[in-house]
Amino acid sequence: MSEETGPLADYMKRLGENARAAARAMGAAAPADKKAALRAAAKEIAAHKDDILTANAGDLAAAAREARPPAFIDRMALDDARIDGICAALDDIAALDDPVGGIVKAWTRPNGLKIERVRTPIGVVAVIYESRPNVTVDAAAIAVMAGNAVILRGGSECLATSKALFDGFARGMRACGLPPHAAQFVETPDRAAVGAILAGLDGNVDLVIPRGGKSLVARVQAEARAPVLSHLDGICHVYLDAQADTDKATAVAVNAKMRRPGVCGAAETLLIDRAALAALWPPVARALRAAGCELRGDAAVRALDPDVAPATEEDFHTEYLAPILSVAAVDGVDGAIAHIARYSSGHTESIVTENREAAARFIAGVDSAIVMHNASTQFADGGEFGLGAEIGIATGRLHARGPVGVEELTTYKNVVRGDGQIRP
Amino acid sequence: MSEETGPLADYMKRLGENARAAARAMGAAAPADKKAALRAAAKEIAAHKDDILTANAGDLAAAAREARPPAFIDRMALDDARIDGICAALDDIAALDDPVGGIVKAWTRPNGLKIERVRTPIGVVAVIYESRPNVTVDAAAIAVMAGNAVILRGGSECLATSKALFDGFARGMRACGLPPHAAQFVETPDRAAVGAILAGLDGNVDLVIPRGGKSLVARVQAEARAPVLSHLDGICHVYLDAQADTDKATAVAVNAKMRRPGVCGAAETLLIDRAALAALWPPVARALRAAGCELRGDAAVRALDPDVAPATEEDFHTEYLAPILSVAAVDGVDGAIAHIARYSSGHTESIVTENREAAARFIAGVDSAIVMHNASTQFADGGEFGLGAEIGIATGRLHARGPVGVEELTTYKNVVRGDGQIRP
Numbered sequence: 083m084s085e086e087t088g089p090l091a092d093y094m095k096r097l098g099e100n101a102r103a104a105a106r107a108m109g110a111a112a113p114a115d116k117k118a119a120l121r122a123a124a125k126e127i128a129a130h131k132d133d134i135l136t137a138n139a140g141d142l143a144a145a146a147r148e149a150r151p152p153a154f155i156d157r158m159a160l161d162d163a164r165i166d167g168i169c170a171a172l173d174d175i176a177a178l179d180d181p182v183g184g185i186v187k188a189w190t191r192p193n194g195l196k197i198e199r200v201r202t203p204i205g206v207v208a209v210i211y212e213s214r215p216n217v218t219v220d221a222a223a224i225a226v227m228a229g230n231a232v233i234l235r236g237g238s239e240c241l242a243t244s245k246a247l248f249d250g251f252a253r254g255m256r257a258c259g260l261p262p263h264a265a266q267f268v269e270t271p272d273r274a275a276v277g278a279i280l281a282g283l284d285g286n287v288d289l290v291i292p293r294g295g296k297s298l299v300a301r302v303q304a305e306a307r308a309p310v311l312s313h314l315d316g317i318c319h320v321y322l323d324a325q326a327d328t329d330k331a332t333a334v335a336v337n338a339k340m341r342r343p344g345v346c347g348a349a350e351t352l353l354i355d356r357a358a359l360a361a362l363w364p365p366v367a368r369a370l371r372a373a374g375c376e377l378r379g380d381a382a383v384r385a386l387d388p389d390v391a392p393a394t395e396e397d398f399h400t401e402y403l404a405p406i407l408s409v410a411a412v413d414g415v416d417g418a419i420a421h422i423a424r425y426s427s428g429h430t431e432s433i434v435t436e437n438r439e440a441a442a443r444f445i446a447g448v449d450s451a452i453v454m455h456n457a458s459t460q461f462a463d464g465g466e467f468g469l470g471a472e473i474g475i476a477t478g479r480l481h482a483r484g485p486v487g488v489e490e491l492t493t494y495k496n497v498v499r500g501d502g503q504i505r506p
Numbered sequence: 507m508s509e510e511t512g513p514l515a516d517y518m519k520r521l522g523e524n525a526r527a528a529a530r531a532m533g534a535a536a537p538a539d540k541k542a543a544l545r546a547a548a549k550e551i552a553a554h555k556d557d558i559l560t561a562n563a564g565d566l567a568a569a570a571r572e573a574r575p576p577a578f579i580d581r582m583a584l585d586d587a588r589i590d591g592i593c594a595a596l597d598d599i600a601a602l603d604d605p606v607g608g609i610v611k612a613w614t615r616p617n618g619l620k621i622e623r624v625r626t627p628i629g630v631v632a633v634i635y636e637s638r639p640n641v642t643v644d645a646a647a648i649a650v651m652a653g654n655a656v657i658l659r660g661g662s663e664c665l666a667t668s669k670a671l672f673d674g675f676a677r678g679m680r681a682c683g684l685p686p687h688a689a690q691f692v693e694t695p696d697r698a699a700v701g702a703i704l705a706g707l708d709g710n711v712d713l714v715i716p717r718g719g720k721s722l723v724a725r726v727q728a729e730a731r732a733p734v735l736s737h738l739d740g741i742c743h744v745y746l747d748a749q750a751d752t753d754k755a756t757a758v759a760v761n762a763k764m765r766r767p768g769v770c771g772a773a774e775t776l777l778i779d780r781a782a783l784a785a786l787w788p789p790v791a792r793a794l795r796a797a798g799c800e801l802r803g804d805a806a807v808r809a810l811d812p813d814v815a816p817a818t819e820e821d822f823h824t825e826y827l828a829p830i831l832s833v834a835a836v837d838g839v840d841g842a843i844a845h846i847a848r849y850s851s852g853h854t855e856s857i858v859t860e861n862r863e864a865a866a867r868f869i870a871g872v873d874s875a876i877v878m879h880n881a882s883t884q885f886a887d888g889g890e891f892g893l894g895a896e897i898g899i900a901t902g903r904l905h906a907r908g909p910v911g912v913e914e915l916t917t918y919k920n921v922v923r924g925d926g927q928i929r930p
Contacts (some may be wrong), residue, residue, distance in 0.1 A: 461927070
């Protein structure tokens with residue numbers, strides 16, 4: 083950024099400086115003030131529903147003129163109920179424990195030094211998202227509750243809606259005396275703003291969180307100068323062990339794929355222990371077909387069930403986000419672990435078995451952000467984890483893995499208390 | 507790397523693939539096997555002292571021919587006692603608790619799902635270092651104890667010495683049945699190997715740790731595609747509050763600067779509460795001068811003590827790593843916090859005061875990796891923290907702040923145990 087000039091560069095530079103200053107003040111904000119601000123924001127948004135819906139109508143009309151696909155328009159659309167949902171989420175986040183100041187760990191050294199690792203905010207969090215306007219408020223609330231300053235950059239197609247929601251959020255913050263720049267919204271649709279954020283705003287961005295499609299996430303992962311918490315793919319697996327309970331196997335397989343095939347925690351591949359394939363396949367396949375799932379299998383599955391289409395190597399690398407499931411037979415737990423190591427995106431995998439030893443081996447051997455036993459992969463969600471809310475799911479290896487909520491947006495500092503100790 | 511070709515590219519690519527495969531196996535290594543391997547490595551290194559000293563003599567002769575500075579040659583030089591120290595460090599690391607498998611946190615959801623965050627290794631750690639050959643063994647041992655695979659790239663000036671030490675380490679690993687590629691040493695002095703590691707070896711590097719001078723760390727921070735744990739500067743501050751005990755203030759100031767002026771935790775700036783400057787300065791200055799410290803002060807300090815040289819703006823941004831101390835008067839705790847926010851590198855700061863409220867305000871308001879009360883900044887060290895050993899100090903904000911030891915080289919996965927739960 084330091085080499086860029088012009089009005090946008092100046093605007094973004096100021097945004098970064100404002101965020102850094104606000105972050106310092108936010109670190110000392112009292113829990114009650116943060117909670118009050120989020121509740122006030124909910125009231126402000128509810129009180130300005132009409133303005134928000136008017137802004138949204140404008141964005142929707144423009145999207146219709148540009149012939150955006152229906153799914154895209156649905157993601158953008160707000161109505162009374164959706165705005166109520168946004169306000170309820172704010173109240174939920176306000177009800178969470180404030181993690182800041184919590185003691186992660188404490189110990190005393192033989193020389194009498196007392197060491198504590200104390201939770202602190204991360205600092206400045208930048209959230210880059212696409213067309214879902216609720217992300218404006220959810221992301222801001224989670225970041226602020228953890229004591230961070232947040233910079234929000236929403237998709238240009240939904241700019242007016244997001245801005246109207248943001249204005250309500252900001253009024254709530256101001257009403258409760260939080261620093262005015264604790265949450266900032268990038269008001270320009272200029273795409274260079276994203277580049278500026280990814281370049282780090284002169285070191286004033288500590289963390290970048292992308293929310294949206296694969297191309298956005300890939301760009302952020304490739305270009306961001308600050309650490310990124312994100313997931314690119316959710317190629318999740320369900321493994322049915324030879325000692326799976328057939329009813330649980332059927333229910334988990336169907337739910338993991340079909341409850342909502344388009345979420346990142348949806349299963350894309352079903353692995354079945356070769357030793358139990360003949361017994362498990364008929365009931366599982368019947369239920370999947372009854373739910374409307376297209377099946378693509380390897381040679382072993384097709385030998386048993388010729389109605390299954392052939393799965394290619396590419397299928398096992400594919401996140402369908404659709405009612406399609408690739409199926410492969412594997413040689414027991416070790417075969418499942420090997421398949422997952424090769425094809426998984428490190429998001430979520432689940433074993434169905436009544437054999438505790440097999441479950442333990444799967445859990446130890448699968449190195450994904452979330453590993454489950456006898457549960458649907460669709461539980462891979464911050465709300466379902468009890469985090470209260472999530473700003474995303476992380477499949478990287480450092481800092482936080484899996485759902486990222488308020489606590490995951492904190493870090494720690496080391497506090498050392500002595501009585502005049504000097505080092506010999 | 508995928509676009510690079512040629513023997514080096516092939517060699518580095520294979521190194522990455524080998525490391526990834528070894529990391530998978532290391533994740534399941536038993537604590538006893540890892541401990542036995544480190545102890546066996548210590549025995550192997552001790553048994554091959556002569557080979558190591560011969561290799562070191564060759565490296566030292568080459569360094570002398572190239573007229574390297576004495577401090578550089580001293581960092582390279584091994585003798586009997588230094589090799590004994592390397593072996594003792596291995597035994598110390600082997601005596602640490604194995605963090606892998608530890609439960610970070612556990613809770614149960616209303617639907618009966620039991621969620622645990624379980625410590626796991628990070629995966630593949632690359633350590634890029636300069637001329638200290640002991641880093642070869644220390645870094646390998648810490649990384650391996652945490653269940654990681656490690657790729658070691660040492661400075662070319664000390665390649666033969668590091669290789670001789672590495673060979674001993676590797677024999678110990680093999681003797682105890684750990685995967686042969688759990689620790690790999692880059693055997694070529696070709697500088698392009700560093701570029702290949704920073705490019706990420708096709709996604710086979712999960713973390714990069716640089717150990718060495720500022721130019722190395724800056725390059726790694728700028729170029730690494732994987733997360734980095736590091737610190738660029740250690741511009742550490744000691745703040746003497748108006749209510750400091752004079753003896754403690756004197757002892758901490760002298761120790762923080764002069765015990766070893768060249769370490770990253772050495773104080774570079776002394777801040778003194780303006781309200782107590784006249785009382786505190788004479789005894790503190792006397793002790794610092796008696797210890798051989800050069801003093802550079804701001805106008806307030808020089809008004810009191812004209813023998814103090816003037817400190818420029820640049821001084822307060824400088825990590826001297828030498829017996830030089832910049833001194834400034836500040837307006838109480840808030841003045842100290844503001845000065846530190848402006849000039850600190852986020853490493854370590856300490857307040858000396860008998861006023862608990864002032865200490866609490868300083869600890870809350872200073873956002874550095876380590877914040878101390880009545881203790882010397884020279885305690886900023888993994889050994890002094892009781893971590894057993896450290897692979898470095900991190901001043902970034904994510905994952906780990908301050909000393910990075912075995913536990914900080916782990917991450918977690920989310921383990922979810924159910925009884926067939928599906929998501930409504």
